[in-house]
Amino acid sequence: MSTTVWVILAGAVLTYLTRIGGHMVLSRFESIHPRVEAGLNAVPAAVLTTLVAPAAMNGGIPEIAALTTGVVVSLVAGGMMPMFLSAAAVLILLRHLIG
Amino acid sequence: MTADIAKDSARPRDFAQGVRDSVPVVVAAMPFGLLFGALAVENNFSVFEAVLMSATIFAGASQMVGIDLFGQKVAPWLIVLSILAVNFRHVLYSATTGRRIAHWGPVQRLLGFFMLVDPMFAETERRGETHGTVSFGWYMGAALPLYVFWVAEAWIGALFGNLVPDTHALGIDFLFPIYFMGLVMSFRKRAFWLPVVLMSAAASVLAYRTVGSPWHVSIGAVAGVALAAIMAPDARKGRQAP
Numbered sequence: 001m002s003t004t005v006w007v008i009l010a011g012a013v014l015t016y017l018t019r020i021g022g023h024m025v026l027s028r029f030e031s032i033h034p035r036v037e038a039g040l041n042a043v044p045a046a047v048l049t050t051l052v053a054p055a056a057m058n059g060g061i062p063e064i065a066a067l068t069t070g071v072v073v074s075l076v077a078g079g080m081m082p083m084f085l086s087a088a089a090v091l092i093l094l095r096h097l098i099g
Numbered sequence: 100m101t102a103d104i105a106k107d108s109a110r111p112r113d114f115a116q117g118v119r120d121s122v123p124v125v126v127a128a129m130p131f132g133l134l135f136g137a138l139a140v141e142n143n144f145s146v147f148e149a150v151l152m153s154a155t156i157f158a159g160a161s162q163m164v165g166i167d168l169f170g171q172k173v174a175p176w177l178i179v180l181s182i183l184a185v186n187f188r189h190v191l192y193s194a195t196t197g198r199r200i201a202h203w204g205p206v207q208r209l210l211g212f213f214m215l216v217d218p219m220f221a222e223t224e225r226r227g228e229t230h231g232t233v234s235f236g237w238y239m240g241a242a243l244p245l246y247v248f249w250v251a252e253a254w255i256g257a258l259f260g261n262l263v264p265d266t267h268a269l270g271i272d273f274l275f276p277i278y279f280m281g282l283v284m285s286f287r288k289r290a291f292w293l294p295v296v297l298m299s300a301a302a303s304v305l306a307y308r309t310v311g312s313p314w315h316v317s318i319g320a321v322a323g324v325a326l327a328a329i330m331a332p333d334a335r336k337g338r339q340a341p
Contacts, residue, residue: 020193035331
């Protein structure tokens, strides 16, 4: 097998270990400490924010405006699709206007 | 915290609802799936290798980093390490989602964790929040389309690489940040949401500038999670106070 295939398979095994590892460790404990519980409940907001923040930091006016639109629309209307579509529309429009 | 009231978790209705919930994710992921296939071939991957990578790793960002490093002729072990670094956040997903799917059978869990990518994690947390429990049927309904399309897109992208349009003008390169941002907003009713978001944002930007990518993800995430853990007992006392 080529080096590429070996790298892919090794990457796949390690990726699977990350996807199951957290559960394996946590399930060894019979009860979850309230602090751990609070930490786990914060995981979605914490991780997903790190996937947005540097992109926002590197973004120009269209990107910042799109994200701002998204925040406002989800606060006012709620729902994923209105937020997603309006933010994408602002992004595409401003990229065409400012470049 | 989750009330296990799933009496009939194998309801076909759950699977169908999962498929419906997968639609926006499949649409947002589509350009990236195709782009991955096209870029893989450009970096001297065979079509088989491109499809194999999507089918076995099934994690967009790490796949892009992987093929990029191949193009730069980096040592193989370093590429594997980079893939691990990009995907390390999944340890947190696994620990969090494990609580929601603890009632599944062992084989169901082994399969479910394989598909625990960013959007699956977020959608599962939302489903658990609104329905109290996450059934295997719903999860597969949401995850299978995502997986099947992702693998097929790698194959199509690898075969017809030139079909990928101008991603910048169409805003495609920024669709995922927008989608993730929508997910962040959807969790805003949770305890310590704003402090966690501010902390993770500040820590990830700082880490991005100092340590560099992809470690900013793990560092920013751990900072936010730690803040929630530190704040937790105080809030409980506050609620019990008269």
